[in-house]
Amino acid sequence: MADYPLLRKVSRCLRQWDFAARCVLFQNGDHLELLDILDPQGECRALGVAVDLGTTRIVMRLVDLSSREILSDTVLNNPQISVGSDILTRIHHASTDEGAEELKAMVCLAVDDGMETLCLQAGVSTEQVYVVTVSGNTAMTHLFMGLPVDHIIREPYIPVTNTPGTRRADLFLSNTHPEGRVFFFPNIGSYFGGDLISGVLYSGIYRREETTLLVDVGTNAEVVLGNRDWLVACAGAAGPALEGGVSSMGMTAGSGVIDRVSIEGEDFSVGTIDDLPPVGICGSGFIDLAAALFLTGMIDAKGKLVESACGARYTHEHGLPALVVVPGEDSGTHGPITVSQASLDSLVRSKAAMFTILETIVMKVGVGFDDLDRIYVAGTFGAYIDPESAISIGMIPDLDRTRYEKIGNSSLEGATLMLFGDRYMDEADAIRDRITYVELNVDQDFMIRFSGAKFIPHTDPDLFPSVTIPKPKE
């Protein structure tokens, strides 16, 4: 059935076009919706935008729905950061109607800006955008939609909806075709969001015969394990530990940020983004650094800086031990680039949380790490991690490196896939229905495993046979 505004113009257009038209149809579940009719002699372009709605960043992609060509990409900061960088502060802010409205407006405006940027880059009109697919965690999706979020963080953690579904775009956005639609990925409760469903969809693990582990490492860490017969997921409870860790671990990737570190003797060799003088260090660079520090004995198994091994690089910051990675004369900031003991402690907690989560989920279903045919590493942060370094510090299991496969921003990729066919809607629902969500209770067992993982690489070195543990220099 045609929407009302279209009904008003269809009779005139058809006569003008000699009763020929191209139709823009939207398959919404079991029914087709006629969004627009186009002059068959004209350009006839229908575009879609995929949105990875992150807590920190919003990544957007413009796609031609007919040719499936990617026309442009853009990234913007989530402006809700001005209210609070963590989701908890935003949820508190949204507890009043005005606050919720404000947060909704912020993010909708940002996405609208993104739409404009994307279309400008591609030289197309925002009026040609008929579909927007949004993949975000449950809280972000609710905040975008202006839905109450109070109960996402209150027991028993029930979001307003697990199936936000397809809505008219004009409820949220201005920069689409007036009859445009927004599809929101479904979520499983408060702690397993649409971004992860989107990631599972893109990874295809739900279709594989072999058991695969999908690890999404972004601001948070979520894990899905399974194959075409079963799927188990966990996230959340241990997340905050890692989240604090990852975000304190360094800056987000950008020009001049160190993303690769190796140490040869006393020489630190750093790689930076765009090969500019170093200005800081990002998460993946930090993991590289920690691995190198450990393998050269500059930090011990507890992650503590070993003064004697660090030599001249050992220093103090705010009264705590620290290490100079790049001296002031070589940096882009003209000051030394350092890592503090506090950051290293935080990294150890994060990697321990990560490993414990992986260990726990694998144990829960009675398989071993060796049974994992493949490990997909997704997420903005995960995309840059060097498995070698991550294994060296005991963050991820010590498996053949070829089993690790980076799949990039799987949330954005899943949202892109969703633009190409309603069958993916059914698949997203099917994934949602099939996943068994395991609450990672931070119980005594978990804490025991967590304590064991707080050593580099682990209290049980047999778990990391390929890591050569250095002999203490002392």
Place this chain on the structure above:
Amino acid sequence: MADYPLLRKVSRCLRQWDFAARCVLFQNGDHLELLDILDPQGECRALGVAVDLGTTRIVMRLVDLSSREILSDTVLNNPQISVGSDILTRIHHASTDEGAEELKAMVCLAVDDGMETLCLQAGVSTEQVYVVTVSGNTAMTHLFMGLPVDHIIREPYIPVTNTPGTRRADLFLSNTHPEGRVFFFPNIGSYFGGDLISGVLYSGIYRREETTLLVDVGTNAEVVLGNRDWLVACAGAAGPALEGGVSSMGMTAGSGVIDRVSIEGEDFSVGTIDDLPPVGICGSGFIDLAAALFLTGMIDAKGKLVESACGARYTHEHGLPALVVVPGEDSGTHGPITVSQASLDSLVRSKAAMFTILETIVMKVGVGFDDLDRIYVAGTFGAYIDPESAISIGMIPDLDRTRYEKIGNSSLEGATLMLFGDRYMDEADAIRDRITYVELNVDQDFMIRFSGAKFIPHTDPDLFPSVTIPKPKE
């Protein structure tokens, strides 16, 4: 799936009401729509309004959807009359976007006013109105919806839509629940409107084993013939003749209007609405009058006034013969109430058109009037016609009077029925699909039959055996 505004309030309401709620659901074809949730401790009332959207009058009825109780009724003039009393003038007016917008606004405002009146009368809130069902002819439905009407009157007479369907009420009306829906009856082309589908639905002729004729006499005349196996309809082509006739025939019913006339010798006995002194004569009164004039010889078989038989009542108006029905001293206007020869001529044309339409449709399907088990007479005008008088002037076939059954405003009744269940939506669609629409071509055969019917009761008196044809007094 819940509409967006409801999604925004559902989580708070449920907690406030201790997780109990009554739902207002709307079955729209194959899917349920959740329109509202109500406090189960509260009033929990869901109302509906049926609208008979006539060219001249808009009749509305407020109904409690649970108890099916009729709460109030109201009638208003269609304000589009200020643009033109006939639909053609309005269609011309709507040829510009501004004109169409103006006509839409007029009728939407009127219906909004009606909603307020209905709810005030019943002591309820317009916010409790969740469904509005609109039964109107194709042009009126298009004008209400603000759809282009240009092609309704241009060959090949294709309306924008035959299935206007269910729409959000807020596209047209303000005085409903914000999530209210408006259902529009489907139509069959430009000349067979939703009001007739609604009438067929209410009459039930499509479910009867016996063949039934449904005659709807309003501003226009439409006919449906059939049973549970087949349905044939016609309307339109011969309509304008009758329409001009009916509307020139007198005023619409109202206080003091003559609706019954009988003549005993020289005495005219008139009945008026509300028993007030007569101020005019309406259609049904005019048919009574014509029948009595014919049976007493005051008009001849051609409908011409016979001066010698009329006596003192014979007069002239604007140079044409006329007859005084009520002398000035007895009238409510202090002037005489007359009928002119022109009105009588017009009535003869109208009744001839009516009879010819009935004769034609019956002939087309190869049945005779005698095969008609029942004749339903519907419509605001039809409701008041005395079959005895209508037969006397040869307007309707001379059948046993018990076969005639008045079913009132079948368009409004059908719209009321539609409020009570989605199965009627399916039935309306089924009726629409089953009716064979017969274009009443005004060809030579039709004109020959029409000429025969332009005598009272007919050139062939055998068609009206029960009518005693008076001997000329001359």
